[in-house]
Amino acid sequence: MESSTVVVPSEFVFLVGPISFSGPYCQANIVFQLDGTIIAPTDSQPWGKAILQWLEFTKLRGITVQGKGIIDGRGSGWWQDAPYEDPYDDERKLIIPLNSTVQERPPMPVRYELSGKMPSIKPTALRFYGSLNVTVTGITIQNSPQCHLKFDNCMVVVVHDITVSSPGDSPNTDGIHLQNSKDVLIHGSSLACGDDCVSIQTGCSNVYIHNVICGPGHGISIGSLGKDNTKACVSNITVRDIVMHNTMNGVRIKTWQGGSGSVQGILFSNIQVSEVQLPIVIDQYYCDKRTCKNETAAVSLSGISYEKIIGTYTVKPVHLACSDSLPCMGVTLSTIKLKPVQERYHLYDPFCWQTFGELTTPTVPPIACLQIGKPSNNRVQSDHDVC
Secondary structure, three states, rough: OOOOOEEEEOOOOOOOEEEEEEEEOOOOOOOEEEOOOEEEOOOOOOOOOOOOOEEOOOOOEEEEEEEEOOOOOOOOHHHOOOOOOOOOOOOHHHHOOOOOOOOOOOOOOHHHHHHOOOOOOOOOEEEEEEEEEOOOOEEEEEEEOOOOEEEEEEOEEEEEEEEOOOOOOOOOOOEEEEEEEEEEEEEEEEEEOOOOOOEOOOOOEEEEEEEEEOOOOOEEEEEEHHHHHOOEEEEEEEEEEEEEEEEEEEEEEEEOHHHHHEEEEEEEEEEEEEEEEEEEEOOOOOOOOOOOOOOOOOEEEEEEEEEEEEEEEEOOOOEEEEOOOOOEEEEEEEEEEEOOOOOOOOOOOEEEEEEEEEEEEOOOOOOOOHHHHHOOOOOOOOHHHHH
16 A cells, blocks of 8 residues: 655644644554744643644654645743742853852743743653654744654654744754664754754664754753663764854753662764863753752663864863762773864863763863773662663
């Protein structure tokens, strides 16, 4: 049987409420040909109380969303409603100058009192769940209430030549979010948003991201992992040939204290950064609440390579904060050339804590804080940490 095609024709704009295209009893290899524009409702009534996604494809074998069309979440009404409970990016703690007082939270938008009408749970614009052989190409996703494009429990995913576009100050609007997904290829895309351009969560392996433009946004991140003492497993991730401009972070790994599991086999290569606040970050003390208690358990980090990370930064070039009880091992740095945007500002030196590995070339600036070799106690991973 020939596969089916759903067409959204180019000359129309469609107002569509939350909808799910669900398998598993569908023919394989469905094409969703998006050439027109799909817009989300901006009043609260169609959203009910707690809808987690706007457009959803679930339990399909072979689904391609393609075309020159636009998915417009019209999310500005949700962003200004951002509740105090919303997570916010904890790397802000590294950016506040040492002599200033830390604001507990970013200031609320002035319009906050005026709206108060959308549900507190913000939907993802386009989500794929439990599907095999997923392709997304050509389309533009813009102004999502929250994450723009999410893959949960998917295998064999290809995303290429798409555009994500939201303001840099739109809260929690990740570009592409991967969770429990394997064999993922993302390339040839431009991602501008208010959170991570790409976020790689637990259960992901064999992910290859290349030739992506990122900014504004918070960079490309693995994590956050291990929240609420959970186990996280991420392996075999390659991020290369990336251009980042005006982002909070460049390439980042973030884990919570108290987690378990491991992150291993990570390569960040040929990352061009310009005016990036923190180009290289490992933060094993991530915390987006006001206070997090110290815990000895940690997600294990090993086999992490950074090569050809070149460009300019505005706060600190390298921040590697690993766990006291489970230091990072096998962290390799080569051809790192990072200069402050304004030469006359020294800003912060590279920072390392419990980070072991090797420098295979001289670096700019010198990263003297990296500990060469392995930790003396040769940390032991307990069985429950093994992925």
